[in-house]
Amino acid sequence: xxxxxxxxxxxxxxxxxxxxxxxxxxxxxxxxxxxxxxxxxxxxxxxxxxxxxxxxxxxxxxxxxxxxxxxxxxxxxxxxxxxxxxxxxxxxxxxxxxxxxxxxxxxxxxxxxxxxxxxxxxxxxxxxxxxxxxxxxxxxxxxxxxxxxxxxxxxxxxxxxxxxxxxxxxxxxxxxxxxxxxxxxxxxxxxxxxxxxxxxxxxxxxxxxxxxxxxxxxxxxxxxxxxxxxxxxxxxxxxxxxxxxxxxxxxxxxxxxxxxxxxxxxxxxxxxxxxxxxxxxxxxxxxxxxxxxxxxxxxxxxxxxxxxxxxxxxxxxxxxxxxxxxxxxxxxxxxxxxxxxxxxxxxxxxxxxxxxxxxxxxxxxxxxxxxxxxxxxxxxxxxxxxxxxxxxxxxxxxxxxxxxxxxxxxxxxxxxxxxxxxxxxxxxxxxxxxxxxxxxxxxxxxxxxxx
Amino acid sequence: xxxxxxxxxxxxxxxxxxxxxxxxxxxxxxxxxxxxxxxxxxxxxxxxxxxxxxxxxxxxxxxxxxxxxxxxxxxxxxxxxxxxxxxxxxxxxxxxxxxxxxxxxxxxxxxxxxxxxxxxxxxxxxxxxxxxxxxxxxxxxxxxxxxxxxxxxxxxxxxxxxxxxxxxxxxxxxxxxxxxxxxxxxxxxxxxxxxxxxxxxxxxxxxxxxxxxxxxxxxxxxxxxxxxxxxxxxxxxxxxxxxxxxxxxxxxxxxxxxxxxxxxxxxxxxxxxxxxxxxxxxxxxxxxxxxxxxxxxxxxxxxxxxxxxxxxxxxxxxxxxxxxxxxxxxxxxxxxxxxxxxxxxxxxxxxxxxxxxxxxxxxxxxxxxxxxxxxxxxxxxxxxxxxxxxxxxxxxxxxxxxxxxxxxxxxxxxxxxxxxxxxxxxxxxxxxxxxxxxxxxxxxxxxxxxxxxxxxxxxxxxxxxxxxxxxxxxxxxxx
Numbered sequence: 001x002x003x004x005x006x007x008x009x010x011x012x013x014x015x016x017x018x019x020x021x022x023x024x025x026x027x028x029x030x031x032x033x034x035x036x037x038x039x040x041x042x043x044x045x046x047x048x049x050x051x052x053x054x055x056x057x058x059x060x061x062x063x064x065x066x067x068x069x070x071x072x073x074x075x076x077x078x079x080x081x082x083x084x085x086x087x088x089x090x091x092x093x094x095x096x097x098x099x100x101x102x103x104x105x106x107x108x109x110x111x112x113x114x115x116x117x118x119x120x121x122x123x124x125x126x127x128x129x130x131x132x133x134x135x136x137x138x139x140x141x142x143x144x145x146x147x148x149x150x151x152x153x154x155x156x157x158x159x160x161x162x163x164x165x166x167x168x169x170x171x172x173x174x175x176x177x178x179x180x181x182x183x184x185x186x187x188x189x190x191x192x193x194x195x196x197x198x199x200x201x202x203x204x205x206x207x208x209x210x211x212x213x214x215x216x217x218x219x220x221x222x223x224x225x226x227x228x229x230x231x232x233x234x235x236x237x238x239x240x241x242x243x244x245x246x247x248x249x250x251x252x253x254x255x256x257x258x259x260x261x262x263x264x265x266x267x268x269x270x271x272x273x274x275x276x277x278x279x280x281x282x283x284x285x286x287x288x289x290x291x292x293x294x295x296x297x298x299x300x301x302x303x304x305x306x307x308x309x310x311x312x313x314x315x316x317x318x319x320x321x322x323x324x325x326x327x328x329x330x331x332x333x334x335x336x337x338x339x340x341x342x343x344x345x346x347x348x349x350x351x352x353x354x355x356x357x358x359x360x361x362x363x364x365x366x367x368x369x370x371x372x373x374x375x376x377x378x379x380x381x382x383x384x385x386x387x388x389x390x391x392x393x394x395x396x397x398x399x400x401x402x403x404x405x406x407x408x409x410x411x412x413x414x415x416x417x418x419x420x421x422x423x424x425x426x427x428x429x430x431x432x433x434x435x436x437x438x439x440x441x442x443x444x445x446x447x448x449x450x451x
Numbered sequence: 452x453x454x455x456x457x458x459x460x461x462x463x464x465x466x467x468x469x470x471x472x473x474x475x476x477x478x479x480x481x482x483x484x485x486x487x488x489x490x491x492x493x494x495x496x497x498x499x500x501x502x503x504x505x506x507x508x509x510x511x512x513x514x515x516x517x518x519x520x521x522x523x524x525x526x527x528x529x530x531x532x533x534x535x536x537x538x539x540x541x542x543x544x545x546x547x548x549x550x551x552x553x554x555x556x557x558x559x560x561x562x563x564x565x566x567x568x569x570x571x572x573x574x575x576x577x578x579x580x581x582x583x584x585x586x587x588x589x590x591x592x593x594x595x596x597x598x599x600x601x602x603x604x605x606x607x608x609x610x611x612x613x614x615x616x617x618x619x620x621x622x623x624x625x626x627x628x629x630x631x632x633x634x635x636x637x638x639x640x641x642x643x644x645x646x647x648x649x650x651x652x653x654x655x656x657x658x659x660x661x662x663x664x665x666x667x668x669x670x671x672x673x674x675x676x677x678x679x680x681x682x683x684x685x686x687x688x689x690x691x692x693x694x695x696x697x698x699x700x701x702x703x704x705x706x707x708x709x710x711x712x713x714x715x716x717x718x719x720x721x722x723x724x725x726x727x728x729x730x731x732x733x734x735x736x737x738x739x740x741x742x743x744x745x746x747x748x749x750x751x752x753x754x755x756x757x758x759x760x761x762x763x764x765x766x767x768x769x770x771x772x773x774x775x776x777x778x779x780x781x782x783x784x785x786x787x788x789x790x791x792x793x794x795x796x797x798x799x800x801x802x803x804x805x806x807x808x809x810x811x812x813x814x815x816x817x818x819x820x821x822x823x824x825x826x827x828x829x830x831x832x833x834x835x836x837x838x839x840x841x842x843x844x845x846x847x848x849x850x851x852x853x854x855x856x857x858x859x860x861x862x863x864x865x866x867x868x869x870x871x872x873x874x875x876x877x878x879x880x881x882x883x884x885x886x887x888x889x890x891x892x893x894x895x896x897x898x899x900x901x902x903x904x905x906x907x908x909x910x911x912x913x914x915x916x917x918x919x920x921x922x923x924x925x926x927x928x929x930x
Contacts, residue, residue: 261823264823269832275819276822276823276824277822278822286821289821
């Protein structure tokens with residue numbers, strides 16, 4: 001596809017990297033020549049210096065041939081204007097990033113009235129991710145498929161867990177749990193496990209199940225499934241606000257620690273039921289005073305990576321809290337991964353991820369049948385949701401008779417809202433959606449799973 | 452201080468007073484009473500003074516908070532002084548102090564009387580007594596604001612000084628239109644009540660005067676037995692309407708502009724109705740043995756609770772005979788009072804609720820010293836200025852209360868009488884307990900004590916600060 005990206009900031013460059021790798025033709029527009037140049041040389045894309053909302057600049061970038069324009073500059077209004085002009089000039093799909101909380105309730109209205117394809121609010125998206133995580137305290141990462149009916153959870157096999165040295169076939173027979181382990185990370189290696197695969201200590205497993213079954217599974221293997229009732233958030237930014245707004249109705253007690261007095265006042269106005277503390281979240285006494293020891297979840301969401309990492313390490317040390325840590329710099333991700341920080345989130349990935357999902361779904365109409373796509377393990381394993389068409393060559397044949405490629409697993413079948421964890425006798429019927437986990441990237445259609 | 456604009460406005464107030472007095476003269480004409488001449492005489496006098504004083508245009512139209520407070524408190528004092536004259540001139544209340552007490556009690560919608568026998572008064576005097584309730588309920592200056600373009604654009608200062616409650620909300624962009632809407636609602640509700648009372652079997656005179664007393668949440672009746680001798684349907688009607696007039700008028704405006712859902716969510720109203728329900732429940736349970744049936748107990752309990760919390764002060768029964776528990780509840784209700792922005796008096800439900808929320812906040816602040824927390828009321832954050840003003844209000848209220856209590860204790864009456872006399876006047880209720888109960892009257896006090904209680908009534912109606920401003924020296928500084 002021909003894609004124009006306006007704005008070469010964090011998200012812009014991440015998107016450029018991902019989309020260009022997936023084979024799209026990208027043109028980037030940025031006012032800052034140097035930034036544009038850096039992105040244009042690093043990834044194989046075309047760069048233009050100028051204001052993305054200008055018609056002539058868009059023309060120069062080839063708006064008439066473009067399939068999609070993504071506006072991710074600093075300014076919400078500029079992003080919206082870019083999309084409006086692009087809509088008129090090129091009649092293409094448009095995606096804008098709008099992060100001002102004032103608009104958050106009106107986003108669907110703005111999107112529909114202005115004819116945009118998608119509006120993304122990065123802070124809101126991040127908060128949504130965190131809240132999903134806190135719903136499943138045992139998981140490191142949570143994604144949803146089939147419109148939220150199926151959860152894809154990642155969790156770690158702790159020492160002494162009944163899962164240790166357990167062949168996967170025994171999960172359903174011995175534990176009587178209807179979950180499917182679809183990927184296992186062991187150190188640097190990633191496996192798509194077969195039935196005889198034995199789990200080891202410190203493996204990170206990805207499993208697919210409905211929310212209810214996932215909870216059942218966690219209970220049986222002795223991972224804490226107690227619902228989280230108290231959350232402490234350090235840093236009172238927009239993400240924290242959205243997060244608190246999502247957690248409070250779930251009956252959680254939310255404590256937010258924020259340095260800036262003015263912001264504290266704002267938050268206490270917006271969140272009457274949250275406990276807003278004015279103070280430095282890195283102060284040990286303050287954390288103790290506010291009862292960090294008894295917290296069940298701890299979210300380090302300040303603007304400094306170092307602070308966040310340190311705070312989460314401290315929280316892990318003094319409490320049993322589930323920790324969520326925000327990290328901006330991707331460069332050190334291996335080190336951070338080795339730190340036992342619990343869940344680590346890279347905000348710009350979250351935004352990029354959402355947009356990528358849309359782009360992939362867009363291809364749907366052009367020739368691919370991918371409904372949603374998640375990268376379970378960065379660059380190595382993907383989970384794809386496909387729609388089964390009427391003429392699909394896989395429809396109606398029991399799974400055991402299909403000649404499937406290696407390193408591939410069909411995790412679940414969603415038949416009109418009913419979730420089936422497939423065995424060998426199950427079939428994929430037209431109208432179903434199926435989730436496929438694979439290490440082969442680049443699947444565009446369900447028939448690609450055949451040899 | 453811009454004295455000329457104050458003089459100008461007070462002259463307009465006098466003109467209105469003349470108009471009000473003439474209405475009473477008309478009643479005298481209908482009933483062919485000699486006392487009517489007193490009204491005509493005072494009306495002419497007021498009109499002449501007002502008309503002449505108005506001729507001299509104010510030098511400057513400047514009008515600020517200071518002028519607003521002084522105008523309002525002076526207007527009320529002058530309205531009281533002139534309003535008392537007909538009682539005195541007609542000879543039906545021989546002492547001027549008593550006449551003034553009766554007028555202030557009327558204007559401030561208190562309803563405390565010094566008359567042992569109300570039925571001896573002529574109809575025009577009775578009408579005037581009740582009519583002062585109606586004027587005082589919503590406020591004279593608000594009425595004038597609704598009709599005349601006053602004081603340039605700074606009418607808000609007047610509105611703020613005269614309207615009860617911690618804050619004054621404009622309903623529409625212009626103060627004048629806001630005042631019109633408020634008076635419109637007030638009048639329509641009064642007319643509805645008059646018609647309903649007529650249907651329930653009262654005659655025109657009773658229906659009108661009692662409706663005025665109910666609308667202004669005043670409490671002057673036309674019979675010695677207050678409301679007790681009317682039939683059940685009239686009593687129930689008055690109960691319901693007392694409660695309705697105690698609700699913030701913004702609620703009715705919301706209904707008018709078809710925002711019924713928002714109106715029902717009005718936080719102050721919900722607390723107000725909750726307090727009423729709890730009080731009625733407790734008293735019904737407490738007095739159930741004194742009446743033939745639980746329904747009769749419920750009826751009297753609800754009438755008394757409505758009458759006291761809205762600070763009206765009608766009575767269907769002598770509640771000084773009730774158990775102490777019930778009496779104590781009634782005294783507590785006197786202090787709580789009605790909603791802000793209604794015609795009722797007292798401390799006001801919104802202030803009480805905000806104060807309770809402040810306590811809650813303070814406790815939470817002690818447990819989490821660094822907590823940032825704000826008081827919310829009606830879905831909005833209460834600004835610091837507002838709750839600070841409420842705290843100061845409460846303390847001034849207490850100071851005035853106990854100073855008055857000390858002062859009138861010189862009359863050497865019993866403590867219950869003294870305490871409830873101050874409570875009932877400062878909260879604009881009407882009857883108290885002991886000697887000033889529903890069947891007693893305030894004639895038991897000596898003249899100096901009456902003056903103290905008169906001040907209390909005015910301070911209570913204008914919510915203390917306008918009266919204090921009048922006494923404070925900074926208001927009279929030059930420049």
